[in-house]
Amino acid sequence: MFAFVISRILQSIPVLLAVALISFAMFAYVGDPIAIMLGQDFTEAQRAALVADLGLDQPFWVQFTRFALHAAQGEFGLSYRLSRPVADLIAERAPATLELAFCAAAVALAIGVPMGVYTGLYRHSWLSRAFLTFSLIGVSLPTFLIGILLILVFSVWLGWLPSFGRGDTVTIGWWSTGLLTWSGIKALILPSVTLGLFQLTLIMRLVRAEMLEVLRTDYIKFARARGLTNRAVHFGHALKNTLVPVITVVGLQLGAIIAFAIVTETVFQWPGMGLLFIQSVGSADIPVMAAYLLLIACLFVVINLIVDLLYYAVDPRLRTGRGRGGH
Amino acid sequence: MSGAIARFRDSDLWWSFKRSPVTILSAVVALICVGGALLAPFIAPHDPFDLASLNLGDAFKPPAWDEMGDAIYPLGTDDQGRDVLSAILYGARISLLVGFCATAFATIFGVSLGLLAGYIGGAVDSVLMRIADIQLTFPSILVALLVDGVVRAAVPREVHDQIALFVVVFAIGISEWPKFARTVRGSTLVERNKEYVLAARVIGVPSLRIMASHVLPNVLGPVLVIATLNLGLAILAEATLSFLGVGVPPTQPSLGTLIRIGNDFLFSGEWWIAIFPGLSLVAMVLSVNLLGDWLRDALNPKLR
Amino acid sequence: MPNPILEVRDLRVEFPTRRGTLVALDSVSFAIQPGEVLGVVGESGAGKSMTGAAIIGLLEPPGRIAGGQILLEGRRIDNLRYEQMRRIRGREIGAIFQDPLTTLNPLYTVGDQLAETMLTHLPIRPAEAKRRAIEWLELVGIPAAAQRVDSYPHEFSGGMRQRVVIALALCAEPKLIVADEPTTALDVSIQAQIIALLKRLAREKGTAMMLVTHDMGVIAETADRVAVMYAGRIAEIGPVRDVVKAPRHPYTAGLMASIPPLDRRVERLAQIDGAMPRLSAIPQGCAYHPRCPKVFSRCAVDRPELMDAGTTDAACWLHYKSPAHA
Numbered sequence: 001m002f003a004f005v006i007s008r009i010l011q012s013i014p015v016l017l018a019v020a021l022i023s024f025a026m027f028a029y030v031g032d033p034i035a036i037m038l039g040q041d042f043t044e045a046q047r048a049a050l051v052a053d054l055g056l057d058q059p060f061w062v063q064f065t066r067f068a069l070h071a072a073q074g075e076f077g078l079s080y081r082l083s084r085p086v087a088d089l090i091a092e093r094a095p096a097t098l099e100l101a102f103c104a105a106a107v108a109l110a111i112g113v114p115m116g117v118y119t120g121l122y123r124h125s126w127l128s129r130a131f132l133t134f135s136l137i138g139v140s141l142p143t144f145l146i147g148i149l150l151i152l153v154f155s156v157w158l159g160w161l162p163s164f165g166r167g168d169t170v171t172i173g174w175w176s177t178g179l180l181t182w183s184g185i186k187a188l189i190l191p192s193v194t195l196g197l198f199q200l201t202l203i204m205r206l207v208r209a210e211m212l213e214v215l216r217t218d219y220i221k222f223a224r225a226r227g228l229t230n231r232a233v234h235f236g237h238a239l240k241n242t243l244v245p246v247i248t249v250v251g252l253q254l255g256a257i258i259a260f261a262i263v264t265e266t267v268f269q270w271p272g273m274g275l276l277f278i279q280s281v282g283s284a285d286i287p288v289m290a291a292y293l294l295l296i297a298c299l300f301v302v303i304n305l306i307v308d309l310l311y312y313a314v315d316p317r318l319r320t321g322r323g324r325g326g327h
Numbered sequence: 328m329s330g331a332i333a334r335f336r337d338s339d340l341w342w343s344f345k346r347s348p349v350t351i352l353s354a355v356v357a358l359i360c361v362g363g364a365l366l367a368p369f370i371a372p373h374d375p376f377d378l379a380s381l382n383l384g385d386a387f388k389p390p391a392w393d394e395m396g397d398a399i400y401p402l403g404t405d406d407q408g409r410d411v412l413s414a415i416l417y418g419a420r421i422s423l424l425v426g427f428c429a430t431a432f433a434t435i436f437g438v439s440l441g442l443l444a445g446y447i448g449g450a451v452d453s454v455l456m457r458i459a460d461i462q463l464t465f466p467s468i469l470v471a472l473l474v475d476g477v478v479r480a481a482v483p484r485e486v487h488d489q490i491a492l493f494v495v496v497f498a499i500g501i502s503e504w505p506k507f508a509r510t511v512r513g514s515t516l517v518e519r520n521k522e523y524v525l526a527a528r529v530i531g532v533p534s535l536r537i538m539a540s541h542v543l544p545n546v547l548g549p550v551l552v553i554a555t556l557n558l559g560l561a562i563l564a565e566a567t568l569s570f571l572g573v574g575v576p577p578t579q580p581s582l583g584t585l586i587r588i589g590n591d592f593l594f595s596g597e598w599w600i601a602i603f604p605g606l607s608l609v610a611m612v613l614s615v616n617l618l619g620d621w622l623r624d625a626l627n628p629k630l631r
Numbered sequence: 632m633p634n635p636i637l638e639v640r641d642l643r644v645e646f647p648t649r650r651g652t653l654v655a656l657d658s659v660s661f662a663i664q665p666g667e668v669l670g671v672v673g674e675s676g677a678g679k680s681m682t683g684a685a686i687i688g689l690l691e692p693p694g695r696i697a698g699g700q701i702l703l704e705g706r707r708i709d710n711l712r713y714e715q716m717r718r719i720r721g722r723e724i725g726a727i728f729q730d731p732l733t734t735l736n737p738l739y740t741v742g743d744q745l746a747e748t749m750l751t752h753l754p755i756r757p758a759e760a761k762r763r764a765i766e767w768l769e770l771v772g773i774p775a776a777a778q779r780v781d782s783y784p785h786e787f788s789g790g791m792r793q794r795v796v797i798a799l800a801l802c803a804e805p806k807l808i809v810a811d812e813p814t815t816a817l818d819v820s821i822q823a824q825i826i827a828l829l830k831r832l833a834r835e836k837g838t839a840m841m842l843v844t845h846d847m848g849v850i851a852e853t854a855d856r857v858a859v860m861y862a863g864r865i866a867e868i869g870p871v872r873d874v875v876k877a878p879r880h881p882y883t884a885g886l887m888a889s890i891p892p893l894d895r896r897v898e899r900l901a902q903i904d905g906a907m908p909r910l911s912a913i914p915q916g917c918a919y920h921p922r923c924p925k926v927f928s929r930c931a932v933d934r935p936e937l938m939d940a941g942t943t944d945a946a947c948w949l950h951y952k953s954p955a956h957a
Contacts, residue, residue: 014457015461015464018461019461026477026480136613136616136617136620137609137613139616140559140563140609140612140613140616141609141612142563142566142567142570142583142608142612143567144566144567144570144571144586145586145605145608145609148586148590148593148601148602148605149602149605151593152593152598152602155594156593156594156596156598163594217733218728218730218733218734219733219734219735219736219737221689221728221734222726222728222734222735222796222799223736224689224717224720225687225689225720225721225725225726225728226720226721226725226726226748226751226799226800226803227717227718227719227720227721227722227748227751227752227803228717228721228747228748228751229717229751230713230717232747232751236747237736237739240738241736241737241738252464255464255465255466256466259465259466259468259469260466260468262468262469262472262571263468263567263570263571266570266571267590277472278472278571278572278573280476281472281473281475281476281479281571281573282479282572282573284476284479284480286480289473289476289477293473296465296469297464297465300464300465304464314738315737315738316737316738316740316783316785317737317783317785342649
């Protein structure tokens with residue numbers, strides 16, 4: 001178990017290093033940081049001093065090592081656009097994005113999995129057809145359009161829910177949460193649904209496909225031949241076997257949710273990391289982009305680790321140390 | 328030629344097409360979208376790029392069926408008095424153009440690398456697939472945004488405005504290639520060890536020709552399916568980038584740009600400026616996705 | 632003659648397809664007496680496994696029973712609702728499948744799967760089910776059963792897994808077992824052990840068995856009677872000794888001639904020319920007539936039903952006796 005976790009962490013190091021390298025390359029070679037930092041007027045001497053100061057005259061590997069060490073401590077320098085430490089900017093905005101992503105994932109899982117199971121089991125019922133049609137439209141609707149439609153209906157026409165911002169937030173330590181006030185929760189509803197809808201349809205289609213696949217297997221036929229109840233066959237045997245691939249995709253989708261939060265945050269003016277990132281792309285604010293990229297990579301690594309641990313819990317074939325063969 | 332048509336009519340593909348009303352409907356919708364976009368200069372009632380013809384007095388006209396509407400602007404006008412229907416027709420051109428080019432780029436790039444990786448194997452294979460793996464962990468929209476952001480930072484603003492369209496095509500294309508490369512590599516590995524390829528090698532046919540004439544035709548089916556489904560994704564990606572304000576330049580508005588403009592007027596009640604381009608986008612993507620789904624099912628009967 | 636445990640009358644199974652309806656089984660009739668082992672042989676696609684699937688009520692859709700009856704101890708079971716049929720499966724008819732590597736759920740221990748089956752059908756408590764699960768594993772010859780009961784299927788070899796499958800099929804003490812190619816997927820060295828085990832358990836528990844296989848050797852060793860199937864019909868049925876030694880249907884005769892005898896050397900084995908027709912292209916008349924060395928005019932016109940051929944029943948016009956005296 002312990003060895004398993006360690007090996008997984010070791011495997012993720014090359015990925016992190018590669019991403020760090022890309023971040024650093026962006027940092028070091030895109031645009032002219034010196035010109036941006038010094039403004040319009042500067043002398044060659046000033047320039048040389050700053051270059052030496054920042055270590056830009058040193059070899060690539062020295063610079064990269066220092067970048068990586070700083071990055072490991074959360075140091076990404078100053079934002080070109082806002083002239084504030086990137087780490088502070090991100091820390092301020094992380095809670096908003098994480099709360100949004102968490103709520104969206106909860107919506108997607110809590111509704112998507114049961115819908116998938118239902119459509120897998122009762123392929124030909126009219127409700128299944130309705131769900132499938134809904135999922136197809138969901139896949140073809142861009143996230144921002146879903147947001148706009150929801151705003152039009154629930155904010156503009158009905159006036160029930162706010163269309164932008166987080167509402168009132170409560171600060172606990174450094175974490176500002178919108179989950180503890182009524183206006184904060186109301187403000188979360190539309191963005192969460194917007195962000196979760198696409199993942200919901202995806203999870204539903206995946207669970208359905210896996211369910212159909214598993215229901216065709218010999219061990220399900222044999223379970224029926226043993227006279228087990230439908231309930232035991234469907235929820236005991238079939239559902240548990242669909243979980244293995246579903247966990248992987250859901251894990252990957254959690255990463256996608258955080259990335260798609262960029263779009264949702266723009267539509268709802270949600271003060272999270274995604275909005276910060278898109279403003280940085282628009283104004284070529286490289287330090288923020290680099291930091292965001294690395295942060296997302298770390299999040300993915302953590303999510304992948306959790307996915308692997310869940311695998312380990314669900315599938316006994318992994319526990320006996322034969323590796324993940326056989327699929 | 329007539330033989331080919333006859334063969335096609337007898338094929339499972341045609342049979343499953345005829346049998347599915349949804350597929351026929353989406354083919355019709357897709358044809359209308361492509362036709363409308365191609366013929367925009369001839370069928371659009373107004374020229375949205377002709378500044379001289381814009382009349383600010385006609386701004387914010389609701390659709391024609393509203394009492395306030397005007398019959399010459401069937402779907403209303405935007406804040407500058409531009410005809411929404413004409414803007415949609417011209418916008419669909421840009422959306423489809425970017426979608427097709429990005430998909431073509433991703434397909435050619437991905438298929439070539441996949442063939443190389445699968446056929447050559449060894450270090451080339453592991454490096455390419457490792458890159459694909461890493462890229463696949465990141466959602467493609469994020470990759471496209473990053474590419475766009477980096478180019479924005481690297482080139483001066485005036486230059487960027489001129490090449491913006493190419494940047495978007497490149498950014499979307501580069502974010503989608505691993506899917507193609509992986510599929511093609513998998514099929515190539517299978518094909519490479521088949522007897523006919525081994526035989527071709529033994530008699531000294533050059534590797535490149537084996538790949539082009541033996542391996543490629545066998546991987547085209549899955550590639551076609553992925554490309555169709557990818558077209559829908561690429562159109563959505565372009566719309567998303569443009570909506571976020573980092574896609575195509577405002578001088579060449581795509582459907583995403585139109586929605587972005589309309590979004591500002593949602594609260595003042597001028598819903599039609601955003602909603603009609605939005606519906607057109609959905610119709611376009613939905614029909615392409617349905618065609619892709621049908622193609623996938625028709626080519627892999629066992630997946631049903 | 633005692634009441635049969637299973638009786639199949641004129642069973643017909645159809646598969647509606649795009650190019651018309653395929654008749655997979657037609658006029659299949661046979662009976663199995665209590666404690667009897669009926670072997671069912673034939674080439675792939677002859678309908679052996681389909682017959683088994685129809686009996687346990689698990690035909691793959693879109694396949695469906697289009698005619699005839701299946702009776703279990705005199706009660707019709709072919710028209711039961713799903714829930715009624717479910718209570719019969721496992722409890723009264725056990726099933727054994729071909730590939731032990733895929734018939735066990737990889738995510739549950741073998742003990743859990745055994746206990747689950749017994750708890751579904753028998754009025755016992757979980758502790759008792761667990762105790763019996765260990766007993767069953769011992770009975771089917773799993774060493775150190777008390778420890779192995781908590782193992783997962785992937786921790787067993789193929790032969791051991793098939794023993795577990797046999798325990799699963801028998802643990803609710805059904806009166807009939809439908810065994811579909813139970814040894815085909817196993818190593819030759821294991822096959823004999825599994826057959827011996829099946830035979831012993833069936834005798835000890837008084838369980839009747841329908842043993843589907845394409846291996847005549849297994850049939851000769853295990854079965855009391857044998858049914859030979861061809862293109863969805865029974866060609867010949869009778870006591871195993873008679874069918875093997877003195878086949879009455881030309882197809883059976885051809886089948887027997889193509890098996891290498893153990894007691895003497897032969898220069899050349901006989902073979903049947905041609906191949907079994909596909910279900911979509913079954914010829915008119917007797918399905919075997921294009922390949923039959925004894926074909927005559929009537930064979931290509933009328934389809935023969937099973938008729939008395941002396942020691943066995945055969946579906947062949949050679950044995951037709953005019954009913955003039957009746």
